[in-house]
Amino acid sequence: MDWAALSLSLKLAGLTTACLLLLGVPLAAWLAFRPRRFSPLLEAMLALPMVLPPTVLGYYLLVAFAPDSWLGRGFEALVGSRLAFSFAGLWLGSMIYSLPFALAPTLAAFRGLDRTLLEAAATLGAGPLRTFFRVVLPSAWPGVLAGAVLAFAHTMGEFGVVLMIGGNLPSETRTLSISLYDQMQSLDYDGASHTALLLLAISFLALSVTHGFGRRGAR
């Protein structure tokens, strides 16, 4: 078992999920409760990574991360290291790639809320922030959690994008799914079967959690 790859995958998935919660929950709230005319277009754009071939996303990210692009140059000037073939690049790529998986269940949960509850809160004098934290989140949290778990599991299992923008650097960008690919290529079938089993277990566990909470939330 490639423990460095496991810890790297957990770190990447954890960081990505945390950032997607910070970014995705307010974004979903904005899309659900303050829709604008361009909202459907924006939603379609944010959902693109769900259907886009990972190679297409990987290609665009690689182009965007190139040292002579504005993003690559800006990042290098700010942080002093390069985005392509680095953990930071992988993190940014994973955020984009897993955003729809975090956003969709959250958005569905927010949209499924009983509007009269929100109106009641407003009538009782609660501001939008107070309503959000005291009414929206407490009733929609299974959806938010489902989004977080899906984003985590999706990042753990991400392969195509990581292979393209990561470059298979041990303990920097060699995640568990890349490590499995590597074990296959070095004809290490024992190692590969352990890694595959672990990834299978993580995915199954993640989905069990989502479905379990989904049922509790529905009650």
Next chain:
Amino acid sequence: MFARVWRRLWILALVLPMVACGSTEPTASLPDHAIVRVVAASSLRFALPGVVTELRRREPGVDVEVSYTSSGHAVAQLRQGAPFDLFLSADHDFPQRLVDAGVGDRASLFTYARGRLALYSTENVGLATEGVTALRSERVARIAIANPEHAPYGHAAIAALHALGVYDAVEAKLVRGENVAQAANLVRSHAADVGVVAFSLTLAPTMDHGQVLELPVDAYPPLLQSGVVIPGHDGEAGARSLRALLLSARGQAILSRWGFISADAQPAEAAGPATTEAR
């Protein structure tokens, strides 16, 4: 109540990754413990670990991390700024291109070995009795090669099949692996019946159940496996040590044990016992 639980979860979700991140923050690399990042042709998958072990034994402070891929893929990554210190290609052309692009150090360009091409099969398709013509038979439905566009062994495989006069007969049977290790893997997993692979890969312990037939070395352009140091990172000194070790008698002995021909050997003395005649 859920709100409180949620708030706690939120904090946990935020703090945990930060702790994880903080604890693994790369420490400033000390001169006596530099990580040397190597990107190597996948034909070296089994030979290079021995050389790396030898380097670690000689210079305990040096830590080597190797990524294997096809040579062309490695060049694409290096030109995008991938942080490797040493590139070990399966040919001479790719490192030369890196030098021309200003990425590789021209003075460090070196040829460390000559690669050999072999047919490999896990089933009895008649390689031993019929030689290369066995590829024409109906028992062989799929032949795995490395992608000739960015893997030198794939390019050499196409050339050899042409030179041996079987290319037109087998063209429709060819399947392409991303690199030569994947081509070998396609055979090992029975997805392909025969592979045109690096002879070095057939010597791996996991490949011992198969039949191996080396192709005549004059049937394809020489695979002058070369490398180049990529300057500008912390591992540069270690990369130069590894380069020197590969060229030393000890390094060459390890490479020859894994089926590589010494870089300056003449083609005549290169022909191994497993060679079959071109038909």
